[in-house]
Amino acid sequence: MIDFQSGYILRPVNPVFIYFSLFCALMLNLLPIGNYGWVPDWLILCIVFWNIHQHRYVGVVWAFLFGLLMDVHNSDLLGLHAFSYSLVAYIAISWHRRITALAVFTQAFHLLPIFLLVSLFPVLVHWMLSGEFYWWALTGAIQASIEAMLWPLATRILLAPQRRPTDVDHNRPI
Template sequence: MNHPQYILQPVNPIFIIFSLIVAFVLNLLPWGFSVGIPDFVALVLVFWSIHQPRKVGIGIAFTMGLLMDVHDAVYLGENALAYTLLSYFAISIHRRVLWFPPLVQSFQVFPLFLGILVIKLGVRLVISSDSHFPGWLYFLECAVTTALWPIATWLLLAPQRRPVDKDETRPI
């Protein structure tokens, strides 16, 4: 109860675009290992779909999914379908999630990240005849992405926080 509630400034649309571009570039990086790499685009999409559902919605998620499909050279629409459903479900739970602190929020967004991995795996298994189950370490990605949720929340809300200095003439 002693933690003050800060009033956030309105988000700058340029910052939203910048954060989505940075997430896309982070997904483009050639990581030295292939297991447990977080999906930065999914993380940022869920964050903005929860915090700004009127500015980042299903259309942006679909576009980012198509860009990731082209980059990953997977079936066109696999990531687009997953990100669209991810954004839809994030928007549908956004009021409930915002009641909790970031650590508890991470437990509530974990099923979203797990769901998109299941959708991607399901599309691959259904469409391709030579696909096989990649193993249980495939699902480590959603755990790592969920672990990054509090850090992403802190980073993406930083430009919106008001200064801590108090003005005695202002009531809030």
């Protein structure tokens, strides 16, 4: 895989690193911080990243399973996060060629609707099922904006193990 930003060829990704990063993101989501609008959904950020960059390892099924875990953790309607995570994973896999060809900051703008879909989908489902609309729940738009702003940092951190060193050692074959 080529990093279009730097022009370097990236090393093959280690699947252990992928699943470790997903586990760390899940643990960050499980922290008892609270359900505030300024707390990003670390797991969806990581799922979208790996669906765009390595969709063979992390697909819609993994997103669905992580969504079920988040439903159980939040004591929410079972399948709510699972459906939204799997829908977003499908969209990210469909857009992966388009997104990787863009600059990192432009990628963040293109991914903002995806993050908005994840954060506002539970609000709309609760509104349709109960008939009551909680205006404070629209802070999900703030959450989606923060996730889009964190995208360049997530890209930098999650691609770091794959980057080749800039100094070339002629005695080393790879």
